[in-house]
Amino acid sequence: MGAFFSFCKDHKVIVLGLTTSGILASVGLLYYRSDKNYKYKEDQEYLGPLNTSNNMYESVNKNTKKQNIFDLEKDTIQTRFTSAMNAFDSISNLIRVNYIPNTNCLEPQTIVDILQYTIEIAGDEYIRITLANRKQRRNYKQNSQLNLYKQYILKYNEDIEELLEKSQAELLQRLGVSKDIFEESMLALMEKGFFQQLYMLQASVKQKIKEKIVSYQDLSVQQVKEIIRYSIKILKQQPEPFQYIVNQMMNKNELKEYIPNAINMIVQDFTFQKFKVEEEDQIKNLQKPECMGDSEIHQLLGEIESTMADVMNQLGLGGIDSIPENFENFT
Incomplete structure (x- = not known):
């Protein structure tokens, strides 16, 4: 999604927090930062009191989530297009586009x-x-069609990245903000030493969308x-098709x-x-x-984090330690 991920790819960094097991990456982001000496108070002096709840929009849509899940498989392309356009109209009216005085950079809250x-x-x-992807790929897995299973895993990641890119591009267009301005604003914050903060924000965004599927x-x-x-256990033992797929992708x-x-x-x-x-x-x-208050769950989340880090290090792909404390130290 924009400058941040392009920047990471250009420097060959693969970050753990975005990608490890969902049981860690989603709520684990909260545990991770609560257990670290995270320099949040000082950062807020620059970033300001950022509102990250989306309460206005969530209050409007909370009653429609259940119906959305069951309607989607019956939707036509036209109904989905209409729904998306309505969402753009509603949301673009909620965002205030402000710039840092005397610059072409967006204010952090706008970002x-x-x-x-x-x-x-x-x-x-x-x-x-x-x-749709879950249903198809699990059918391939059940029938030991591991090549097709791998292809659907890759297809899913590509489809979601494309979806987020297109949604963001359309939103920027509706707001009258160019992609260049948005990415330059992100980079400006990174250059001020807020790489980790933007990393955590991007991580939370990538995980937050998973909550769109309602759990019962x-x-x-x-x-x-x-x-x-x-x-x-799965991460440590790496059964089939784990090894097969990872080995193919490593090549x-x-x-x-x-x-x-x-x-994941x-x-x-x-x-x-x-x-x-x-x-x-x-x-x-x-x-x-x-669960949030259970010490054993804290311990288990720490173990799954370290296990995933070990897997990534064994593959030579790095992990959470690859994230720089400061953009200026990023090489």
Whole structure:
């Protein structure tokens, strides 16, 4: 999505927080920063009191989410197009485009709003793409058609990236903001030393869209722990088709950037096969107070983070330690 990911790709950085198992990446972002000495207060003096809740738009749409899921498979291209255009009209009226005085750079809050409202615009199509891809790729996995399974994992990542890019581009056009201005504004913040902050914001945006698929499963704390332990087991033992797909992707440079996402999807598919629990179910239940306050879950999330880091390091792809503390130290 724009300058940030282009910048990471240009410097061959693969970041762990965006791509590890959904059980870590979604709520784990909260655990990760709560356990680190994260220099947030000082950063806020520059970034300002950023509103990251999208409360205005969520309050309007919270009653339609359930219906959206069941309608999408019946939708035509025209109905989806109409729905998307209505979303653009609603959201573009909520974003205030402000520039830092005497510059061509957008204010941080405007950047945050553009990134987060992109999720709302892409939401319905994201649900449709995700549900359709899950169904097809799991059918290939069940029938041991691993080449086709790998292709659908790659297709999903490419489709979602394209969806977010197009949604953001359309939103920028409606706001009268050029893509160049938006990306230059992002880079300006990076150059001021806010690389990690933008990284975490982008990570939260990429994970937040997953909540568009509504979960109806309630899990106990013990069930959540069992799922995390099983995810760790998959990462450590790397069964088929894990090894097959990762090995194939490692042999092609153009596919390496998708490996972390592919690992996440493979882990999620194994988890669903065993527990009939989807990623959105894990996200919802991990955010329950009884899970957020459980010390063993904290420990397990730390273990899955370190296990994923080990996997990435074994593949020579780096991990969370590849993220620089400061843009100026980024080489």
